[in-house]
Amino acid sequence: MSASSDRIRRFAALVRKESYQAVRDPSTVLIAFVLPLILLFLFGYGVSLDTTRTRVGLVMEETTPLTQALAASFQASRYFSVTTSQDRRVFEEDLVNGRIRGILVIPANFTTDYAAGNRPRIQVIVDGSEPNTANFVQNYAQGTVANWERQRQALVSEGSNTISIEQRFWFNPELTSRYFLVPGSIAIVMTLVGTLLTSLVVAREWERGTMEAMMATPVTAIELLIGKIFPYFILSLVSMTLCVLLAVFLFGVPFRGSVLALYALSATFLVPALGQGLLISAATKNQFLASQLALISAFLPAFLLSGFLFEINSMPTVIQWITFIVPARYLIPSLQTVFLAGDIWPMFLHSMAVMLLIGTVFFLAAARSTRKRIG
Amino acid sequence: MWWTRLRALIVKELLAVLRDPKSRAILIGPPILQLLVFSYAATLEVRNVDVMILNRDSGHWGQELVERIEGSPTFRRIEMAANPEQVRAAIDAQEVIAAVEIGPDFSRGIEAGTPVDLQLILDGRRSNASQIVSGYLTQIAGTLAAETPAGKRGAARTVSTIPRNWFNPNLTYQWFMVPNLIASIALLIGLIVTALSIARERELGTFDQLMVSPLRVHEILIGKLLPPMMIGLFHITAYILAAIFIFDLPLRGSLVLLYGSAIFYLASVVGIGLFISALSMTQQQAILGAFLFMVPAMLLSGFATPIENMPEWLQPVTLVNPLRYFLIIVKGVFLKDISLAEVVNQTIPLCLIAIVTLSAAAWLFRRRLE
Structure with missing residues (x-):
């Protein structure tokens, strides 16, 4: 009785001590509450992949009823905010300096070519230094012209057959980018608390020698590590909950899945996240190095290699392999699904299994390097 | 005299950062890794995606459309669905990003010259990518439509748009990414090195020693300012070389302008670092x-989304x-050959930020002393 109950008592005392220590540290509050709020706020308002009205210049090299009608449909488009001129040179400097993102040119012989059936051409000049915006301007310009023509042909009758395409975007019919950015940023917040904060705190203990002091007590290395991360596990879940509440009530992101799935996924994600934090701190024993490593191996990959902003399928093969060991890669699509689609358990279970596997590897490595340091 | 003192301080600062092999490694290794990984990874192009087709048409045109989608280089795998339930399951589990549903009257409608509908179902959880996929699919259907009997009749009237991409004719994503990385790596390194330099001394207690040395406050500040700027310039130079020789970016503007403004940029970054410190x-x-400064700075710079x-x-x-400001300059000098006036326009705010943060830092230090 005594041996195991001693053990439990010791462990409980350790957890209590670590929890006090975590809660009393001002940087804990900063990372666990202030930073998540800032991040969520930025993703909710600042980063938007929706193309709102893009400023373009429209050059009308001739003014006829036909070109005016076309110009009117550009002006009516909700994708463009149009300034008109007769001469393209007016806009060239604006395009260089990024004040406009494109120049649309309706050429001088447009009306006669159109009447003669000579396939008149509209030039769409865009700022290629912003490839994404450039693509959108090209596509929307093309779409606007096609629409204009379709309406025109419908007026002229003949009812020419085209294949009309009906698009339906499931889960997010309005294509609001906030709806997938906000759930994704919750994963980034948990990476911050789980990996960055943990690695900093534990590295500081190594720096100060308090980790060695703890090792000298009867507590085993495993108990020590678990006691160390337990408060951060709870803290991460609390800050995740805060983010979810904000996402739903402030940003109006729909929540179609279950709370159970949300917590199951988040808790599982914390296994690799905390494991990585411990591993980094044990390997570096230095706050500066730990912060840099956490930034480079956890925060940036969660941002860039997780499918959060950039499509993994489009990356070169070697980089796609790297993404397989980024835990956020598995959490982000699952979180987006919990919010927007609902509970799709086969997908969740698969993600959770992989995250657990990665987490186990991190933990074993962390435990190994902790023990080694003592021996 | 003051120069000797200052030089000693600069050498000491550089040694403090570069002496330790681990921190030397962290200043050199990860930036290289970041450049290679992120410049290739960060692409908003959409390639190699999987799509599903539910073809309920038995005629020629439905088959033709399927073949054209299969022939498109954008898609990696084309799965054929037998029923709408399969489509739903595949989209739900994100096995495919989009599904095309060809209705039973597709070929008949085209032969008869009546308008036909084509349904696209797209995953709104990845709305950005699915919009691009929708664009590709629409284009394929549009080309097919132009070749139908009715389409051929109307074709002569079609107005076409000719794309012209200035500065980056093939819209190569790395031409956009690498300049962004040049500016952000300097921010990352400059900020961290500076923010830590004083905090470390304070934690170790050596800052008070520095304060009682013959060095004046502004000398200490300059001594703390120059080493991180030198490290930042080193990184910028390494990245510029990589941009030109590895990523084949055109360098259309003048390097003198770039370096001239880089000095003000680094001064403003280090100023912020000193202020935090x-x-x-x-x-x-x-x-x-x-960190608290860096993340919003990255997100609100025009890097991820236009301002x-x-x-x-x-x-x-x-x-x-x-x-x-520096993003505009780096991209401008590399791709657009922007004018001196525009560079100056962007450098003035950098100069102001540097003056404000450096004076604020100096003021804070003086106040601490008293």
């Missing part, structure tokens, strides 16, 4: 403070962000 009592606070897409009340916040 002056405010924080421990290394941990300095690291977190730097004009942000809500109007948020746009003024970007005015105090040095990264915003």
